[in-house]
Amino acid sequence: MTDVRFPQLSAEQPDAEGVLATWFVGDGDQVASGQLLGEVMVEKVSGEVLAPATGRVRLLVAEDRTARQGEVIARVE
Amino acid sequence: MSVTESATAPAEPAVRRLTTARAMVEGIAQEMERDAGIVVLGEDVAKYGGIFGSTAGLLDKFGPRRVIDTPISETAFIGLGIGAAVEGMRPIVELMFVDFFGVCMDQIYNHMAKIHFESGGNVRVPMVLMTATGGGYSDAEQHSQCLWGTFAHLPGMKVVVPSNPADAKGLMISAIRDDNPVVYMFHKGIMGLPWMAKNARSVAPVPEEPYETPIGKASVAREGRDATVVTVSLSVHHALDVADQMSAEHGVELEVIDLRSLVPLDREAVLTSVAKTGRLLVVDEDYRSFGLSGEIAATVAETDPGMLRVPVRRVAVPDVPIPYAHSLESAVLPTRERITAAARELVGA
Numbered sequence: 238m239t240d241v242r243f244p245q246l247s248a249e250q251p252d253a254e255g256v257l258a259t260w261f262v263g264d265g266d267q268v269a270s271g272q273l274l275g276e277v278m279v280e281k282v283s284g285e286v287l288a289p290a291t292g293r294v295r296l297l298v299a300e301d302r303t304a305r306q307g308e309v310i311a312r313v314e
Numbered sequence: 315m316s317v318t319e320s321a322t323a324p325a326e327p328a329v330r331r332l333t334t335a336r337a338m339v340e341g342i343a344q345e346m347e348r349d350a351g352i353v354v355l356g357e358d359v360a361k362y363g364g365i366f367g368s369t370a371g372l373l374d375k376f377g378p379r380r381v382i383d384t385p386i387s388e389t390a391f392i393g394l395g396i397g398a399a400v401e402g403m404r405p406i407v408e409l410m411f412v413d414f415f416g417v418c419m420d421q422i423y424n425h426m427a428k429i430h431f432e433s434g435g436n437v438r439v440p441m442v443l444m445t446a447t448g449g450g451y452s453d454a455e456q457h458s459q460c461l462w463g464t465f466a467h468l469p470g471m472k473v474v475v476p477s478n479p480a481d482a483k484g485l486m487i488s489a490i491r492d493d494n495p496v497v498y499m500f501h502k503g504i505m506g507l508p509w510m511a512k513n514a515r516s517v518a519p520v521p522e523e524p525y526e527t528p529i530g531k532a533s534v535a536r537e538g539r540d541a542t543v544v545t546v547s548l549s550v551h552h553a554l555d556v557a558d559q560m561s562a563e564h565g566v567e568l569e570v571i572d573l574r575s576l577v578p579l580d581r582e583a584v585l586t587s588v589a590k591t592g593r594l595l596v597v598d599e600d601y602r603s604f605g606l607s608g609e610i611a612a613t614v615a616e617t618d619p620g621m622l623r624v625p626v627r628r629v630a631v632p633d634v635p636i637p638y639a640h641s642l643e644s645a646v647l648p649t650r651e652r653i654t655a656a657a658r659e660l661v662g663a
Binding site for chain 2: 256258259261262273276277278281283301
């Protein structure tokens with residue numbers, strides 16, 4: 238099982254909150270390592286969430302919800 | 315100009331979803347891998363990736379010789395693109411906001427659009443001019459216009475206006491492969507950008523392989539028997555929302571035609587639908603007078619006005635600049651409320 242964390246987009250504020258903008262995959266989908274899973278945003282800067290491993294993805298944060306940078310937002314089982 | 319059509323989008327939708335912005339980028343990247351003569355240039359297209367994400371990641375993939383940030387001089391870099399196209403390259407040039415056309419229109423309509431004709435058909439200008447359009451986010455009168463009617467009015471350019479991720483990729487690939495200048499107009503509201511108003515249909519399945527969406531062919535976004543709504547770009551989404559609501563509340567079935575291209579215009583798709591429904595509503599986020607909505611109405615009137623059971627209705631921007639204040643802006647845009655009111659009048663619901 239591998240954690241997927243909210244990427245660090247703001248170096249000045251390491252614990253800044255952002256928004257989970259879009260999931261491109263559904264909960265329980267099979268994903269490949271390196272695949273684009275989602276898009277997040279801190280202020281108006283957006284960043285990509287890539288799959289760290291191959292497996293079945295579990296989404297832990299819903300679209301449009303806030304999350305802290307570094308927080309676990311999904312798992313690949 | 316010739317209308318070239320080849321392979322169309324595969325019928326089977328892929329599971330993989332993309333935003334419209336990412337679908338455009340994927341189309342550009344796949345073509346750049348195939349053809350070394352394709353270059354991308356414009357303001358903030360390289361390092362920043364396009365302010366609306368239309369070129370994100372291309373610099374990393376293809377390097378600064380093929381993805382080029384230009385100075386703020388639209389006349390210079392659009393002219394550069396035209397010269398490169400005439401010499402056999404296939405440049406994609408981004409005009410950041412279509413509203414900026416005023417400073418570079420001589421290059422666009424006197425050169426890009428006319429060289430093929432001036433040369434007696436001997437010189438081709440295979441370039442894509444892509445540009446962001448549309449309002450709805452309080453960016454005021456110089457950053458919110460659609461203006462596709464202006465470009466479609468001037469001969470010599472194809473004009474495509476996608477409304478969803480799959481068409482955005484397919485039309486981009488078609489535009490790049492086309493030997494004519496193609497103006498590719500993307501509405502900021504359909505791009506699926508995290509910082510714009512969320513639009514459910516701006517993230518959708520997109521086939522992974524390269525494919526062409528034919529230029530000059532409309533699509534029936536929703537079938538219906540009671541009235542035809544002809545529209546384009548973001549307004550397709552509003553029209554579909556209204557159609558679903560009217561079906562649920564009044565049992566009225568609207569047919570929604572997504573034009574996808576303005577030049578060439580798929581008049582046949584409009585006529586086929588209106589012949590079936592007898593009622594026509596045109597929804598256009600561009601200015602009302604002398605534009606797309608009048609052209610669609612004229613198409614029906616010139617062919618057979620007898621197919622209309624009631625007069626044509628139009629929902630468009632009244633002939634005023636787009637206001638900054640959100641309340642005033644939503645009063646002039648073709649919102650769901652305005653579309654609903656017009657559609658109900660049309661069908662007497």
